[in-house]
Amino acid sequence: MKIRRLWLTLANAVFCLSLAGCQETPPVPLEPQTTIQKGLELSQRLSCWGCHQHQGQGADLGPNLDGVGNRLARAELEGQLQTPRGRHPDSRMPSFAFIRPFEHKALVDYLLTLQ
Structure with missing residues (x-):
């Protein structure tokens, strides 16, 4: 019983500490080239190239x-990332609505460079 209580206390502490990171200060606006680089990095982190x-x-x-x-x-790319099934009801692409607004902008900025 004590081990279970200890485990729950530890899990609760980890959960609370993870929430502390959600209270970030707004990011400093990035220069365009930096934003595009961040978008590239994000595309790799989100495994875009897996599909x-x-x-x-x-x-x-x-x-x-x-x-x-x-x-x-831009608006079409933003919509596709937020609600992929809005454009294509049979899409298997997951929604990326969970990424932060500045990350979303960086990813779209990067995708717009793919000419």
């Missing part, structure tokens, strides 16, 4: 992202 291809690299489960910056406008 999409760009320049012959990645998987082919989703649409090829070569030229996506020419095919889709």
Whole structure:
């Protein structure tokens, strides 16, 4: 019984500490090139290339992202990331609505460079 109570206390402490990181101060606006670099890093962290291809690299489960910056406008990319099934009801792409607004902007900025 004491081990269970200790385990619950520890789990609760870890949970509370994880919430402390949610109270971040707003990020300093990034320079355009830095924003694009952050978007590239985020695309790798979110495993975009596990479903999409760009320049012959990645998987082919989703649409090829070569030229996506020419095919889709900013608003379309933003919508696709937030609610993928809004544009394509049968889409298997997960929603990325959970990422922070500045990360969302960085990812869209990066995708718009894929000409």
